[in-house]
Amino acid sequence: MASVTLDNVVKRYGAVQVVHGVDLEIGSKEFVVLVGPSGCGKSTTLRMIAGLEEITEGRISIGDKVVNEVAPKDRDVAMVFQNYALYPHLNVAENIAFGLRIRRVKKQQIAESVTEVAKILGLTDYLDRRPSDLSGGQRQRVAMGRAIVRHPEVFLFDEPLSNLDAKLRTQMRAEIRRLHNRLGVTSVYVTHDQVEAMTLADRIVIMNEGRIEQIGTPMDLFMNPANVFVAGFIGSPPMNLIDAEVVSENGVLKARVDDEASFPLPPATGLTKVTGRSITVGIRPEDVEIKQRNGSEGTPCVLDLVEPLGSEALVHTSVAGRPFIVKAETRGGVSHLSAIDRLFVDPAHMHVFDQETGNALGPRSMGHGG
């Protein structure tokens, strides 16, 4: 299967630049997810790979071939669209066969390919039905069947699960991953859902305002976010981010939020000479311990709301007037959570970012970045 390379790719609509010099290498058989908020340029980047959008500057290669001037049909890519893009007047078999018929493949071969794909996707019983007679999940499978049947070098997915309900999305997510494992086709997948990105990707590309913020494996991005944006984007609920100032108390570095609230900082050498520096501390909700009243250590907080989720609960608090979410075990009940007034954070789990640039500080930031 082919690799895909984006070399300083720029996209402008008139005076508005929506993609700012994207560099990305996608290996053969790799499953890469482009993720980011609405308007970050992820779909535009995918459409440029497909050839549906012209590239203003830069170069896109599929395999060894530069495809800037190559028509979409000659790029050997197949695309799955958000709204399935199924032809309403054709039945499932005809929809799957559409690309092959356009390419004037022999009827016998089309029939065999459609049968094979329908078998893989569990659509054999629905071949005579029209899209309007199918459920959302079945329609999505037909859309994937249309892509698979052509045996392309690259699959492109443009938010293919966003029209499905939560349960079906989880099922289809697993099906897409199984399909990738089975077919081993290079895949580029666009989504705004970070859970989808985390569960599907070999590597995730996080985009924001037309730029790549960070590239890495899902766990890499979760454990070592390169900047405040990535830290806030990956993780559910998102990382707590609080502005603070570096202070030294008895030789121990702390992030001082206000006169009463502070967090211990990790003993990172990069921070020893930065007393007084403005930073943003990042603490994941699951990295916080809670203590009962009468504790004298830790960071004081004010309880706002407890949201029970079953085995765990989201505890909404505020630290020095700023919102702070804690993920806590329920242990069969939530009554013990209503007495929280102090939080404890292991410095080893603390993320520190420069307040001005937003970039990670200390050893966590080393070796990572877009």
Next chain:
Amino acid sequence: MAKSEAPLQEIGARPSETWQLSTSPGSSLHWLVGHFRKEWQIYVLLAPMIIWFLVFLYKPMYGLQIAFKDFSIFRGVAESPWVGFEHFETLFANSQFIRAIKNTVIISAYTLVFGFPVPIILALMFNEVLNATFKRTAQTIVYLPHFISTVIIAGIVITAFSPSAGIVNTMLGWLGIDSIYFLTKPEWFRPIFVGSGIWQEAGFTSIIFLAAIAGVNPSLYESAVVDGASRWQMMWKITIPSIMPTILIMLIIRIGNIMEVGFELIILLYQPATYQTADVINTFIFRQGLESGQYDLAAAAGLFNAVVAFVLVMIANTISKRVSRTSLW
């Protein structure tokens, strides 16, 4: 079914409200009054259309009974004596009426065969034009004739086909062909009438199909582009099938109007010399009813016309529903 077991039925209810409708007229009226009180603004908005329908479409139905009466304007509708199907027998014994039916069907068939596809082709062509300025200019040119009054259209046609100074005969003269008295020759009436109708309305009707084309999901084209389809293939395999429901609805409406040939233009263009091919049911009704004062006979012809149109719409709708799942109701 006992009254207490009557099923609950929601009629136009919002999610939070359930209106009980039983089969008894009293409770239906009760429901209507309750609904009116709650949603009176909607009824106010609906009122002009309801009034228009009542005054111009339902009230005249009362007058239809004169098709079965020996109507006299002095005795009035109610006092005129019943004569059964006498007027219908008279009509079908009248060779002019039979000729009018034949002409109506032939002119409508010509209009359907030659006129119906033109707006679709125009819309498909406009859809393929990439130059926006050229597209706008071309659209304006083809829309314009729709806004010209029928009398002016007739004037233009008469002038264009004039044997002395008409552009058509002038051009024929350039080719060494003698002038033809087009509007006095029965064999030329239908082509001229159908052609001028297409010229006047095709552009404007194409707006409906252009709107349908604009409603086609752009992803279908993008998906086809990635699959390798050419513009020609996309037009045949995506655009036309996607606007087929609109085409069928328009076709059903057109078939329903097959007995309604635009008779104003015919009256303005025809003359006794061309009655043989030009006289249609509506012009026959006009002459019998208004010029000869035979209102009862004209009403019978009109009723016949309406019943045939109704049957045609029903047939077309049923066929369309079965074949393509598209229907008016």
